[in-house]
Amino acid sequence: MAMKTAYSEHKDEKAAAAEIADTLNFKVPTAVLFFASSAYDPQAIAKAVGDALPMTTTLGCTTAGELVDRRMLSGSLVACGLYDDDLEACQASLIADPADEQARRKAFAAIASAADDPLAPDPSRHVGIVLQDGMLGTEEAMMNTLSSISNVPFVGGSAGDDRAFEHTHVFLNGQAMEGGAVLLMLRPKRPFAILKTQSFDVQDRVLTATEVDEASRTVIAFDGKPAAEAYADALGVAVSDLEENFMRHPLGLVMADGEPYVRSPQQLRGSDVVFYCQVKQGVRMNVLSSRDIVADTRRDLERSIAELGSCSGIINFHCILRTVELLAKGQSEAYGDLFSGYPTLGFSTYGESYIGHINQTSTMLILG
Template sequence: MNSQYIKRAENCLNDEMEAVKELADQLYQEDLAGVIFFCSIGYDLGKIKDAVAKYFDCPVTGCTTAGEIGTRYQKNGIVGISFSSRKFAFHCAGIDDLNNFNLNEAKDLIEDMKKNLKFSSVLDPAKIFTILLIDGLSVKEEEITSSLYRALEGISLIGGSAADNLTFTRTFVFAENEFRTGVASFVLIESKMSFKAYKMQHYQPSDKDMVITEADAAKRIVTEINGGPAAEELAEIIGIPKDELTLEVYSTHPVMLQIGDEWYVRSIQYVNEDDSLTFACAIDSGIPLTVGEGTGLLPSLKKQIDQIRSDFSHIEATIGFDCIHRRLEIFAKGLVDEVENELGKIKFIGFSTYGEQFNSIHVNQTLTCVVIGKP
């Protein structure tokens, strides 16, 4: 399962101290550069924090999930990955004030990190990638992602929005040795090994179009579509009764937005009592949307993983962020075993998210990842 320089681990032990100890035992290396973990919101996070402090003596970051992904899709557990300082260097920073973080703040943060680079003196896209873990209910992913990527001078950025098992109440990021809400953890990773970032999705636009006619952009709430109550109009466009709008329906009938030549999914989180819709991505009045049609999650995944395997002669590990809507579709369609088999081919470790980041864009219903290995 593990390589000489990267180790992955997972378990679903109920006791927090035992779960982290088991994780630490499996991730142990004499020369740890850093550790990233993803854990269930069901744990006592104070006990997880204490256990991390006890069992790890290196930079550690992580967040809560809507399910963890290791060799299998799991819930109510913890997964993690560790890196050897012989091949990697970690630079971690917490972003505390998401509301006021901007391009200038991002530039200052990156400049501070540049001063402490160990393997090079410049931001080299061939030697550095970055990971962002952010509160999945903060409604600030777009601003933070865009600001950081603009300051990164072409360095790859991938990430995931922390989750809370679909309760949509509070999500937590482990930054600066604490679990906190309303924050992000940004990690710049220097690597002496080759790597490449990927974005995967399996939807294309249909001929079912609509226009958002009223929305609260700050809260990502759409109140009107095509001049009528949002939920009613969406249900009519999809062709189902309004009371059948569920997360599973959003997973299989997502709405899409065109940006340039690319189409991006704009996932719906839930219907509100007033028939408005809460989205997981930026949304605003006047935006045209289209219902997406699936091209087949499994065939698409196989094709994309075949491409990854052709890009690398050997894969050490893949860190990935997979939308909760994809997980729901995988389970609803009975694809779990086959998807786990495909992800195993790229040595995947990650979690089910409330949103994904890829370079400058915050996306939904997508799998973003960085693959590390030999060309």
């Protein structure tokens, strides 16, 4: 059976939850993943969804825009149901303090109880979903723990708040939490794939981070020069024009096969460059140049689905910066059309999760 999607544009939390439950509850879902605009009261929407689906594990987070099937929405509630036809097992856990390594390990151990071998879940049969507070800055620590203790791949995103950048929430079973994280372990009955797609050419120009403040995600110097000056030189622009080039020219950690892991600059602070993710001391990053998001996503999505052989649903963690670019270029509808025919759920994130905390991607779980 295909993953089932639903959405509501009701402004009232109970009415919105009732509308999605009406669609999803034709049989009791094993799990419902839901993404809610920050326009809803977070406690009220979490409780309403939990009350409307009392026999189901319900989890989700707030957003900077919602995606459902072909639609890119704002101010809405979107959800998908996963059923016992699709899943052999699933287990969720809420982390109140993601900065605490023991709390992260304990949560992983809790969800690993759903695995065939809880001490060593088979990464070909299990996949994790991770939803994190988008304002706390603990995503790297979380992903480092998950990627260090297990080979199970986790995908997910950082919760948004419609670009207010003040308060974000995660949800589990009727509870909303600011500053928390939710983990979900799935053992799907059919094969699955993870797609991380970004739309950048890798340029030859390289910047080495020679002085950083990891905790504040700040680069103070590249190649021994003030970061802003070195970055502007690499792009061939004046420092005064640097910020307007950030979205089109982020930096990338480039793998041996040429795949970049994008590190997106957020703002200048004096001569420092503040990023949306941590930059480690000494790393070499290539300058990237943006390409067409719709064309690249189409190519990568078609390839992934062809390799998988079928697609019963897609969960798409889509960077807010890509949403902003699609809107600016009038390409939102064309992007949505890429998912035509596939039940799709997603949201515009404050960062995506896959192996680490990454930027300017669409990172998707594709269910076969």
